[in-house]
Amino acid sequence: MQTLLAGCPFGSPLVALEDVDSTNLEICRMRQRGAPEGALAVAESQNCGRGRRGRTWVSPPGENLYFSLLACPRLPAARAPLVTLVMGLAVAEALESMGFLPGLKWPNDVVLRGKKACGILTEWHADGDGYFLVVGTGINVNQTSFPEGLEGKATSMVLERLSQREGFFQREPVLALVLRRFSDFYETLEQDGDLSRLRGRYEKYLVNTGRAVEVLDPKGSWKGVAEGISDGGELIVRDGSGGVRLVYAGEVSVRGVYGYV
Numbered sequence: 001m002q003t004l005l006a007g008c009p010f011g012s013p014l015v016a017l018e019d020v021d022s023t024n025l026e027i028c029r030m031r032q033r034g035a036p037e038g039a040l041a042v043a044e045s046q047n048c049g050r051g052r053r054g055r056t057w058v059s060p061p062g063e064n065l066y067f068s069l070l071a072c073p074r075l076p077a078a079r080a081p082l083v084t085l086v087m088g089l090a091v092a093e094a095l096e097s098m099g100f101l102p103g104l105k106w107p108n109d110v111v112l113r114g115k116k117a118c119g120i121l122t123e124w125h126a127d128g129d130g131y132f133l134v135v136g137t138g139i140n141v142n143q144t145s146f147p148e149g150l151e152g153k154a155t156s157m158v159l160e161r162l163s164q165r166e167g168f169f170q171r172e173p174v175l176a177l178v179l180r181r182f183s184d185f186y187e188t189l190e191q192d193g194d195l196s197r198l199r200g201r202y203e204k205y206l207v208n209t210g211r212a213v214e215v216l217d218p219k220g221s222w223k224g225v226a227e228g229i230s231d232g233g234e235l236i237v238r239d240g241s242g243g244v245r246l247v248y249a250g251e252v253s254v255r256g257v258y259g260y261v
C-alpha cells in the first residue's frame with residue numbers, strides 16, 4: 001500500500017487492522033497519540049461500523065473497503081462539510097476511471113445504477129484552538145449479497161461492473177485511486193475556501209438534479225425540486241412556491257420523493 005501511495009499527502013502514517021470497532025474511532029485514538037493530518041486507518045472488518053444518522057455500517061470481513069482519514073483543514077468550521085463532498089467526488093471519479101458510471105446523491109452517497117455503493121461519515125472534533133475531521137468512507141467492492149432491508153438499496157462494484165472481466169477487485173488500487181484524487185481536491189478546496197473550481201465536476205455526477213426531493217430538516221421536512229449545488233456545497237432546491245432555497249450539508253439530508261435517489 002505504501003508504494004501505491006508514494007508522494008500522496010493522505011495515507012501516512014498508515015494503520016492497517018484485521019478487525020476494529022470503527023476506523024473513525026481508530027483515527028481518534030491515533031490523534032490522541034499525536035498523529036498528523038494525512039493519517040489513514042484501514043480495516044478488513046469493523047465490529048461497530050458507524051453510518052450517518054446513528055445507523056450501523058455493516059462491515060463484513062475481506063470484501064469491502066473501510067477506511068478513515070485525519071484532516072485538519074485550513075477552512076472555517078462552517079465549511080468543514082465540503083470535505084465530505086470532496087471525498088464523494090473523489091470516489092465517483094475513481095470509479096469512473098475504472099469504467100463505472102457512478103452518481104452522487106447529495107451530499108455524499110456514491111451510487112451505481114441508483115443503488116448505494118459508498119457511504120461517507122465525517123465527524124468533527126474540537127482540538128485545542130481549532131478542529132480536526134475524521135473522514136470515514138465505506139466502499140462496497142466485492143460484496144455479492146446484502147442483509148434483508150438493504151437489498152434493492154445497496155450494491156457493490158462487483159455487482160455493477162460493466163466490463164466482461166470476471167473475478168473480484170483488488171481493493172488496494174481502488175483505495176490508492178481514491179486517496180490521490182481526494183488529496184488533489186482537498187488542496188483545491190483549501191486554496192479556494194469553497195467549491196468554485198470543483199462544483200462543475202461534482203454536478204456532472206449529481207443524480208438529484210431535476211428530481212423531487214424531500215429535505216429532512218430537523219425543524220420540519222419540506223419538498224422541492226433539486227437544481228444543483230452552490231459554491232458553498234449547499235443543495236439548490238426550488239420549493240413548492242417557486243422560491244429557491246439552499247440546503248446546508250451539515251444539518252440536513254435529503255431523500256428522493258419517488259425512491260432512494
Ligand code: BTN
Pocket residue numbers: 021022023024046048049050051052053055057065066067068109118119120121136137138139
Ligand atoms: C453512511 O451512513 O452513509 C456513512 C457510512 C460510513 C461508513 C464508513 S466505513 C469506514 C468508516 N468507519 C465507520 O465506522 N464508518 C465509516
